[in-house]
Amino acid sequence: MLSKIFRKKRKKKATPQYKLKWEKKWSSGDFDASWEADDIPVLIRDMEAKGIIKKGASLIDVGCGSGKLSFLLAEEGFDVLGIDFSESAIKQAKTNYGGKNDRLNFQVHDITNEPPEDWKFDLAVDKGTFHVIPLNLTPKYAMNIHKILSDNGRIILAYALKKAWKLREVKKNYDIKNILKQHIEDIFSQYFTIEEYANSSFKRHFGFKEPALLILMKKKQFIK
Numbered sequence: 001m002l003s004k005i006f007r008k009k010r011k012k013k014a015t016p017q018y019k020l021k022w023e024k025k026w027s028s029g030d031f032d033a034s035w036e037a038d039d040i041p042v043l044i045r046d047m048e049a050k051g052i053i054k055k056g057a058s059l060i061d062v063g064c065g066s067g068k069l070s071f072l073l074a075e076e077g078f079d080v081l082g083i084d085f086s087e088s089a090i091k092q093a094k095t096n097y098g099g100k101n102d103r104l105n106f107q108v109h110d111i112t113n114e115p116p117e118d119w120k121f122d123l124a125v126d127k128g129t130f131h132v133i134p135l136n137l138t139p140k141y142a143m144n145i146h147k148i149l150s151d152n153g154r155i156i157l158a159y160a161l162k163k164a165w166k167l168r169e170v171k172k173n174y175d176i177k178n179i180l181k182q183h184i185e186d187i188f189s190q191y192f193t194i195e196e197y198a199n200s201s202f203k204r205h206f207g208f209k210e211p212a213l214l215i216l217m218k219k220k221q222f223i224k
């Protein structure tokens with residue numbers, strides 16, 4: 001039901017053109033990705049501290065853009081594959097970080113397409129990608145992430161709250177986090193157990209920090 005609320009905001013994007021839009025941005029040469037990461041998500045450090053994930057674990061950075069977060073994760077000691085459906089983004093990521101860390105690789109791939117059979121990751125990290133995926137493709141997104149995770153695999157989503165803030169219902173209720181949580185449950189609960197929500201932020205220009213919600217989910221072994 002609540003997904004309908006999101007559909008109102010995102011339905012215009014539910015076309016194949018959204019891929020072209022990203023390709024244009026990344027190929028423009030001077031595209032300024034103001035949200036670039038300056039650190040790895042806090043939940044990953046928590047998971048390391050609790051021993052849930054260890055150095056050497058395999059990670060996929062979904063929608064890696066110019067590759068900064070993938071690089072930071074590789075520097076942290078994880079084996080990282082950064083994927084993006086934009087060829088220009090991957091070209092830029094390789095120019096920025098190619099050869100700088102043996103644990104790091106980049107590949108062009110659309111996460112809403114069938115993934116390669118041999119992909120298995122301990123953790124998927126998604127900073128700001130799920131929230132730009134057109135709603136008609138979000139069930140495929142959830143199904144594919146489930147497929148590429150190993151048993152006990154997890155996903156961390158970072159969802160900018162501004163994306164949800166424009167919703168009419170949110171403005172009326174000021175209940176942004178609960179509406180977003182319900183949306184996440186609608187899409188993911190068939191495949192994942194939601195383990196934790198944590199407050200976070202995306203760095204933006206001039207030191208401005210955009211509030212974001214981190215969502216940690218664990219793969220369900222048996223799905224209906």
Ligand SMILES: C[S@@+](CC[C@H](N)C(=O)[O-])C[C@H]1O[C@@H](n2cnc3c(N)ncnc32)[C@H](O)[C@@H]1O
Nearest residue numbers: 022036063064065084085086110111127128129
């Ligand atoms: C808001 S940017 C975030 C980039 C990066 N995660 C970061 O934080 O710097 C979203 C990225 O997702 C990519 N993207 C969008 N839809 C995708 C899809 N279906 N498969 C793979 N990448 C996608 C875009 O090309 C873009 O690079």
